[in-house]
Amino acid sequence: MDAPFGWKVKPYAAIIGAGRTAFGEQWYKDPEKLLMEAGIGAVESVDSGLRRRDIQACYFGSFLYQATNKLGLVPGYMARELGINIPMNTTEAACGSGGSAFYNACIAIKSGVYDVVLVGGFEKMTDRSSKIIDDLMFAADPHEFDAGFTFSGLYAAMMARYIYDYGRGDRRCLEALAQIACKNHHHAVNNEYAQFRREIRVQDVLKSAPIADPIRLLHCSPISDGAAAVILTKPELAKRFTDTPIYVIGSQQATDDVSLCTRESLTGIKATRLAVGKALKETKLSMENLQIAEVHDCFTIEEAVFLEDSGFYEKGKAWESIYESYESFKGSKHVPYVKDGGGLIVNPGGGLKADGHPVGATGVRQIYECFKQLRKEAGKHQVEVDGDLNLALCDNIGGTGGIATVHILARDIS
Amino acid sequence: MSEPITRRRILVDYRIRASRCVNCGRTYFPPKFFCNTEGRSSRMNYVDYFNSRGTLISGSAIRKPTNKFLHLGSFISGVVSFDDGNVRVPGRITDYTLPDGELDITRLIGRGVVPRFRRLYTDGSQGLIYYSSLNFSFDDDYYPYQEYVKVEPSNTSERPGIVGYGVYLPKFRIKNEEESGLGMKERTVPFADEDTTTFAVEAGKRALIHSGVDGKHVKKCFLGSESTPYAVKPSMSTVCQALQLGEEYEDGFFSGGIDSQFACKAATDLFIDAAALVAYSTFGGEYVMVIGSDNAQAARNDPLDFTVGAGAAAFLFGRRDVIATLDYYVPYTSDTPDFYRREGQKYPRHGGRFTGEPAYFKHVVTAMKAALRVSGLAPKDIRFVVNHSPNAKYPYQAALEAGFEKEQVEPGLVVKYIGNLYSGSSPTALAAVLDLAEPGDCIMMTSYGSGAGSESYIFTVTKEIENKRERSIPVKQQIENLHREYVDYNTYRSWKELS
Numbered sequence: 044m045d046a047p048f049g050w051k052v053k054p055y056a057a058i059i060g061a062g063r064t065a066f067g068e069q070w071y072k073d074p075e076k077l078l079m080e081a082g083i084g085a086v087e088s089v090d091s092g093l094r095r096r097d098i099q100a101c102y103f104g105s106f107l108y109q110a111t112n113k114l115g116l117v118p119g120y121m122a123r124e125l126g127i128n129i130p131m132n133t134t135e136a137a138c139g140s141g142g143s144a145f146y147n148a149c150i151a152i153k154s155g156v157y158d159v160v161l162v163g164g165f166e167k168m169t170d171r172s173s174k175i176i177d178d179l180m181f182a183a184d185p186h187e188f189d190a191g192f193t194f195s196g197l198y199a200a201m202m203a204r205y206i207y208d209y210g211r212g213d214r215r216c217l218e219a220l221a222q223i224a225c226k227n228h229h230h231a232v233n234n235e236y237a238q239f240r241r242e243i244r245v246q247d248v249l250k251s252a253p254i255a256d257p258i259r260l261l262h263c264s265p266i267s268d269g270a271a272a273v274i275l276t277k278p279e280l281a282k283r284f285t286d287t288p289i290y291v292i293g294s295q296q297a298t299d300d301v302s303l304c305t306r307e308s309l310t311g312i313k314a315t316r317l318a319v320g321k322a323l324k325e326t327k328l329s330m331e332n333l334q335i336a337e338v339h340d341c342f343t344i345e346e347a348v349f350l351e352d353s354g355f356y357e358k359g360k361a362w363e364s365i366y367e368s369y370e371s372f373k374g375s376k377h378v379p380y381v382k383d384g385g386g387l388i389v390n391p392g393g394g395l396k397a398d399g400h401p402v403g404a405t406g407v408r409q410i411y412e413c414f415k416q417l418r419k420e421a422g423k424h425q426v427e428v429d430g431d432l433n434l435a436l437c438d439n440i441g442g443t444g445g446i447a448t449v450h451i452l453a454r455d456i457s
Numbered sequence: 458m459s460e461p462i463t464r465r466r467i468l469v470d471y472r473i474r475a476s477r478c479v480n481c482g483r484t485y486f487p488p489k490f491f492c493n494t495e496g497r498s499s500r501m502n503y504v505d506y507f508n509s510r511g512t513l514i515s516g517s518a519i520r521k522p523t524n525k526f527l528h529l530g531s532f533i534s535g536v537v538s539f540d541d542g543n544v545r546v547p548g549r550i551t552d553y554t555l556p557d558g559e560l561d562i563t564r565l566i567g568r569g570v571v572p573r574f575r576r577l578y579t580d581g582s583q584g585l586i587y588y589s590s591l592n593f594s595f596d597d598d599y600y601p602y603q604e605y606v607k608v609e610p611s612n613t614s615e616r617p618g619i620v621g622y623g624v625y626l627p628k629f630r631i632k633n634e635e636e637s638g639l640g641m642k643e644r645t646v647p648f649a650d651e652d653t654t655t656f657a658v659e660a661g662k663r664a665l666i667h668s669g670v671d672g673k674h675v676k677k678c679f680l681g682s683e684s685t686p687y688a689v690k691p692s693m694s695t696v697c698q699a700l701q702l703g704e705e706y707e708d709g710f711f712s713g714g715i716d717s718q719f720a721c722k723a724a725t726d727l728f729i730d731a732a733a734l735v736a737y738s739t740f741g742g743e744y745v746m747v748i749g750s751d752n753a754q755a756a757r758n759d760p761l762d763f764t765v766g767a768g769a770a771a772f773l774f775g776r777r778d779v780i781a782t783l784d785y786y787v788p789y790t791s792d793t794p795d796f797y798r799r800e801g802q803k804y805p806r807h808g809g810r811f812t813g814e815p816a817y818f819k820h821v822v823t824a825m826k827a828a829l830r831v832s833g834l835a836p837k838d839i840r841f842v843v844n845h846s847p848n849a850k851y852p853y854q855a856a857l858e859a860g861f862e863k864e865q866v867e868p869g870l871v872v873k874y875i876g877n878l879y880s881g882s883s884p885t886a887l888a889a890v891l892d893l894a895e896p897g898d899c900i901m902m903t904s905y906g907s908g909a910g911s912e913s914y915i916f917t918v919t920k921e922i923e924n925k926r927e928r929s930i931p932v933k934q935q936i937e938n939l940h941r942e943y944v945d946y947n948t949y950r951s952w953k954e955l956s
Contacts, residue, residue, distance in 0.1 A: 177523040186487065189470070189577050189589055190547035191519055191526045191534040199517030199562075200536055207515070207563040256518035256560045304536040304547040305486055309515050 052326055054456060056152040057281030057288035059274050060089035061411040066269035066399025067238040074112050074167035074270075075120040078103070081270035081404075082125065082163050089274060090285040098274075099157040101131040104144030104164040105403030110178045111171040121163075137182030138341060140164060141271065141406025142296075142439025142448030148275050149294040149450075158277055164407035165270035175266055179402075182442035184302035195263055197303050197443045198342035199255040204309040205344060206257065209359035217257070219366040221248035223343035224261050224396050226369060226378045231393025233423035238265055238399030264341045264394075269401035271408035289414045293322035293436075293451030303443035310359075312345075312444035315352040319438065322449045323354075330355040330436075333451070334428050335416055336387055337409035339440040340394040349438055350380065355387060377426050391416055391426045406439035406448060413437055417454040431455065463585055468708055470589035471699045472505035473572055475544050484544040506546070507590055507699075508605040508662075511537040511570045516550070518560040525578040528955055529649050531555045533562070537570055537593055548591040551575050552599060552628045552648050554942070569596035574658040574699055575650040576686075576956075586686050588695065592650065599628040599940035601930065605662075608669030610777035617732040618782035618916065620744065620775040621668020621925060624888045625659035626768040626875055626935045627651055629942050631949045633763055640849025644876025645766040646949045647752050652956040653684045654692040656769035656881070657750040658699045664746065664771035665700065667929045668778070675702040675773065676742025677734060678714035681724025681880040684752045686956075688800070691716045692750075702746065712742075720796060721845055722906030723880045724749030724770075728914060731774035732783045744775040751879035752956045756804040764848050766876020767956070770884035780922040781891065781900065785915040787827040789820055796907030807907070817851055818858065820911035825859035825903050828913035836860040839915070840898040843869035843886035845905035847877050852886075855903070868893055874936040887916075889932035894918040 062084020064077050072080075086093050103117050114120065118131035136143040141164025148162045168175050180188040183197060192200075202220065210216030225245055231237035248261040274284075281288035297317035300306045307313065323329060330353050340346035350361040368381045379386025392398050392412045395405055413435035415421040426432060437450045458466070468474060469487050477484040478492035479500040485492075492499035516535030519526070526532070533550035551573050570593035577587040596602040610620075629646040647656075657680055665672055680693040693714045697703065703712025717723045724747050731745035750769030755761030774783070795816035796807040821844055829836065842865045844852035849872050856866040869886040878885055883904040890900055896918055903913040944952070 174524060176521065177525060180523060184487070184547070185466070186470070186591060187534075187547045188523065188525070189549075189587070190591055191522060191529070191532055191549040192517070192547060193519060193521065193523055195521070196517040196519045196534050200515040200534070203517060203562040203566070204515035204536075207566050210563075253518070253520050253559055255520060256562055258517065302547070305545050309536065 052292045052456065054278040054290035054292050055149040055294045056275040056291045057278045058291065058410065058414050059276050059281055059284040059288050060085045060093065061273045061414045062088055063236055063271040063408055063411050064269050065236045066267045066401055068169045069268040070169060074108055074165055075124050077167065077268060077270040078121065078163050078165040078272070079124040081272040082161055085161065085272040085274050091283065093274060093284065095125060095127050097159050098127065098129060098161050100129055100151060100160045102144040102148040102151070102160060102162045103131065103133045104140035104406060105133060105166055106135055106137050106140045106182070107166060107168065107178050107402070111167050136446045137441035138339070138402040139406060139439045139441025139446045139448055140403040141408065142437065143406065143446065145407055145410055145450065146294055146296050146448045149291050152275050152277055158280055160275050161272060162275060162407055163270060163272040164404040166401035166403040167268050168266045168401060169268050172266060182445070187302055187304060193255060195258050195342065196255040198344055199258040201303065201309050201348070202257050202342070202344035205348065208310055209362065215366045216362045217249065218245055219362040220262065220343045220347060221245045222365060222369040223340060223346045224248050227340060227390050227394040227396040230377060230391050230424060231397030234392045234398060235422065237393045237397055238267055239393070239397045258342060262343045264396050264400035267399035267401040269399055269404045271404045271411045273407060273410050273414065287418050287454065289417050290453045290456050291450055292453045292456065293326040293449065295321040295325070296446065296448045298446045299444055301442060301445040306444070311348050311352050312440065312447060314444050314447035315349060315438060315440065318447040318449040319353045322451050326451050328434065328451065330387070331382065331385060333387060333434050333436050334432055335391055335413065335426055336389050336436040336438065337412050338389050338394065338438050340390060340396050341400060341440070343396065345440065346389060346394070355380070355382065388426050391421070392424055409437040409439055410450065413452050417452060458580065458585065458587070463587065467698060470591055472507040472701070473546060473590050474503055474505045476501045477504045484540065486544050486546050506539045507572060509539050509572070510596055510602045511539045511593065513565055513568050513570050514538050514545070515566060516562050518555055518562060535593070546591055548593045550594065551592040551650055552594045569602065570594065571596050571600055571602045573600065574655050576652055576655060588654065590699070599938050603666050603930070605666045606669060607671045612778055612921065614776050614779040614782060616782040616784065617736045617774060617776045618779040619772050620777065620779055621664050621670060621773040622771060622888050622891060623660045623663025623667050624768065624770045624885050624932050624935065625656050625663060628940065629944050631944055631946065637763060638850065639764060640873050641764055641876065642873050645768050646944055647767040647952055647956045649952045649955045651767070652686050653682050653750045653752050654686055654695050656752070656767065657692060657696050657748045657771070660750065660769035660771035661696055661700050661746060661748055663930060664773050667925055668773045669925070669928065670744055670773055672701045673704050674743040675746050676712050676740065677745040678702050678712065679717055679724065679727040679731065679747045680714070681717045681727065681747070681749045682751050683718060683720055683723065683879055684754055685716055696748065719910065720906035720908050721879045721882055722904040722910060722912065725883055725902070725904035726906070726912060728772065728774070728783065729786045735775050743777065744773050747772050747774065749880035749884040751881050752953065753877055753879040754804055757950060759804065760808065764877045766878050768875060768878050768885065769881045770888050772884060778921050779919055780925060781916040781918045783914060784917050785828055785832040786912065787824050787831055788910065788912040789824040789827065790910035791820070793909035795909055813851070816907065816909050817847070817905055818855055820909050821845065821855040821903050821905050822858050824911035824913040825855065825901065828901060828915055832915050834899065834915065838899055839865060839901045841868055841890035841894065841900045842866050843883055843890055843900070843902045845883045845903065846870065846872035846886060849873045871932055871936060885932060891922070892929065892931040892933065894922060896920040896922060
C-alpha cells in the first residue's frame with residue numbers, strides 16, 4: 044500500500060472499533076465488568092457490525108488485578124463474560140500493559156493467524172486505595188522500594204535531575220513542567236470520559252500539596268478505575284467492517300533495566316528512544332510529520348522527556364519550548380507544541396494526567412483516543428488542524444521506563 | 458518477605474554487593490552473572506561498596522511513603538553513584554529530618570554520602586526485621602567518611618589485649634531539662650531506623666577501621682545487649698554477615714560467637730574470654746570482637762526514662778599491634794535481684810530495695826578493691842578509672858569509695874552527655890579514656906550488671922596506640938559534634954519505641 048508522502052508501508056493491522064469506560068472511581072463495578080463494558084462498546088462501535096463469534100482471540104493488558112482484586116486467570120473471567128471460548132492472553136507490563144497487549148495483537152494479526160481480535164486494557168485501583176502506593180512499586184526494582192521510593196518519588200528523582208541539569212535555576216523550567224498539567228487538564232474539559240474535566244492554573248500546580256518534592260499533587264496522574272478496548276483486523280479486511288478504518292503502520296517495543304536508578308540516564312527513557320526511533324524508521328516518518336500524540340504523562344516530567352527522547356525537541360531544551368508554546372497559545376481548544384512553524388498536539392483527551400490512569404487500560408485508551416481523533420469522532424474535544432488529520436502516535440511506558448511501546452496510526456494510507 | 462527472599466537480599470544489601478566484569482570493568486547492581494558488553498567471555502567478580510563513599514545524584518523528598526515506610530514519616534530517597542558513576546544504587550537518606558516547607562532537592566545533588574547499616578521495616582510485630590546498607594548519610598554531616606585500610610600488623614605481644622575499638626553514638630540527642638541530681642545533661646537518641654543491631658554494626662565497622670584488622674581474621678564475635686531486636690535470633694550473626702567477620706566460605710563465614718546477656722555487663726564480662734581465646738592455640742584465630750550495644754529501654758516517665766541513652770562500643774582483642782594489654786581481671790557475682798525483666802515484658806523493673814546499695818556499690822567497689830589487691834597497684838598507679846555509668850553520680854561515688862580521685866574518674870564520665878548505654882556504658886567510657894591515654898598509662902575498668910555482678914579489668918596502654926590514633930573517631934568528638942540534633946521528648950519516645 045502507498046503510504047503518505049509517497050512511501051510504501053504495509054500496515055500491521057487496522058482498527059475498526061473502539062470502546063471505553065469513564066475513568067475515575069467506579070467502586071460499584073468489578074474489574075471484569077469494566078472490561079466487558081469497554082469490550083462490548085468496541086464491538087458495537089464497528090460500523091458494519093461485528094458478532095462476538097467473529098472475534099478469534101483476545102489480548103488483555105492489566106497490571107495489578109492479582110493484588111487489587113485477588114483474581115487471576117483473566118481469560119477465564121472473560122470467557123464467561125463474553126460467552127466465547129477462544130484463545131485469550133493477558134499481558135502484564137505495569138503501566139505499559141495495555142500498549143503491550145495491543146502490540147501482541149498487532150503481531151498476531153500480521154502473522155496471519157487471526158482475522159479479528161479484541162484488545163482490552165483494564166485496571167481497578169480504587170478497590171485497594173490504601174495499599175496501591177505499595178502495589179505500584181511492583182514495577183520497580185525491590186531495592187527502589189527498600190530505598191523508600193514511591194512511583195512519584197522515582198519520577199521526582201528524574202524531574203529533580205532534569206531541573207538540575209537543564210533548568211539551571213530558571214523558574215520557567217518549573218513553570219513549564221506545571222504547564223503540561225494545565226494543558227492536559229484544558230484538553231480534558233470536553234472529554235466526557237475524563238476523570239478531571241476542570242481547568243487548573245500554573246500556580247495551582249505549584250502550590251498543590253507536595254507529594255515527592257519536586258513533584259506536587261497536580262504534577263501526578265490520578266489513581267483510577269477504567270477499561271478500554273479496540274477491535275483489530277487485517278488491513279485487507281478492514282473495509283468490510285467500516286469505511287474509515289485506522290491503520291497501525293508502526294508498532295514497536297523496547298525494554299530497559301527495570302530500575303530507574305541503575306539506568307544510564309535519569310533524564311531520558313532509553314526504551315522510548317529506541318521504540319520511537321524504530322517506529323519512525325519503519326514508517327519512514329519523522330516526528331514533525333505527526334499531528335497528534337498520546338504520550339505517557341503519568342507525571343508531567345515524563346511528557347517533557349518524551350518530547351526529547353522522541354527527537355521532537357533537542358535534549359535539555361523541551362522545557363523552553365513547552366514554556367514558549369504554552370505562553371504563546373492564543374486559541375481556545377488544543378495547545379500545540381510549536382516547532383518550526385508546525386505543531387504537535389500532545390494528549391488531546393487530557394492524557395493520563397486528566398483523562399485518568401487506570402494503568403493497564405492506559406495503553407489501549409491511547410489507541411482509542413487516536414482512533415476517535417483520526418476518525419473525527421472525538422466530539423467536543425476533537426482536534427482541529429489545517430488540512431487532514433491523518434497521523435498519530437501512541438507512547439505507552441511501563442514502570443519508570445522498563446518498557447516502552449510505540450504505535451503510529453494513520454487514517455489514510457492510499 | 459519469605460525467609461528465602463530475605464536471605465538472598467541479605468547477600469546483596471548488607472554490603473551493597475555488585476558484580477564487576479574483570480575484562481572491561483563494567484559494574485552491575487544488583488549483581489549480574491555476565492557482562493552486557495563482554496557477553497560469553499565475561500568473567501565477573503563481586504565487589505562491594507560497604508566501605509565506600511558515594512555521591513547523591515538525584516532524589517526526592519518522599520511525603521507520602523509506602524505503607525512499609527510510614528513509620529519514618531517524610532524522608533529523602535535518592536540515587537547514589539559510586540566509582541565516578543560506574544555504578545548507581547537507590548538509597549534512602551537517613552539521619553535527616555526534612556526542613557519545613559518545600560525541599561529544593563537540586564541543592565543536595567553532588568553531596569558525598571556514606572552507606573549506613575539501618576533497619577528498613579519489619580513484617581509486623583512477629584515477623585522478620587529487614588536491614589540494609591542502602592541507607593546513606595551526608596559525609597559532611599554528623600557521620601564522617603572513614604577509609605578502611607587493612608594494615609599488616611608488625612608487632613606481636615606476649616600478653617593479649619585491645620588492638621582496636623570503635624564507638625558509635627547516634628546523631629540525635631535529648632536534653633534533660635531538669636537536673637535530677639544524677640548529673641545527666643543530655644542523652645543519645647536512636648533515629649527511627651536504628652536499633653541495637655545497627656549500632657553494633659557501626660561500632661564494629663569503626664573498630665575494624667581503627668585497628669586496621671582484616672575482618673576475615675576475626676574468628677569470634679560476642680555481642681552483649683539487653684535490647685536485641687529478636688528474642689530468639691542472634692544479632693551477632695547479622696553483625697558477622699555485615700562486617701564479614703571470619704574467612705568467607707559459600708556466603709557464610711568461618712567465625713562464631715553469641716549474643717550474651719547479663720544486664721549492663723553482657724559485653725565486658727566477655728573481655729577476658731576474648732583475650733583468653735586469642736592466646737589459646739586451639740582457638741586458631743587471631744582476633745575476637747566484643748561489642749556492647751543497647752538501645753537502653755525505659756518505660757515512659759519512669760526514672761530511667763531520664764537517664765537512658767543509645768549506642769555501642771566494639772573492642773577487638775588480639776595479640777598483634779596491641780594498644781592496651783589486658784593485665785588483670787577480677788569478677789564478683791551474687792544473686793541480687795535489683796533490676797530485671799521477665800520474658801515478654803517490654804520494660805525492666807527496678808528501684809526496689811537493692812538498687813544502688815548493696816547492688817551497684819557493693820559489687821563495683823568490691824571488684825575494684827580486689828583488682829588493686831591482685832595487681833599490687835595503688836590507686837595512684839592508675840591514670841584513668843571507668844565504671845559502669847547508670848548515671849554520673851554512681852560511678853564517681855564508687856571510685857571515691859575505692860580510693861580514687863576525681864581527676865581519675867572525670868574523663869570517663871561521658872554518661873553526662875550520652876546517657877546510660879547499658880551494655881555499651883563502661884565500654885564507651887573505656888573508649889573515651891583510651892582516646893586520651895598515653896603509652897604506659899594504666900586504666901581500670903569496672904563494669905556492673907544487675908542481677909548482679911561486676912568485673913574489674915586493668916589495662917596498660919602501649920606505644921601502638923599512637924599509630925592508630927588518627928583512625929579513631931574520639932568519643933568526645935562525637936559528643937561535641939556540631940551536627941548533632943536535639944529532639945523533643947515525644948520524638949525521643951516515638952523513635953525509641955520503633956527501635
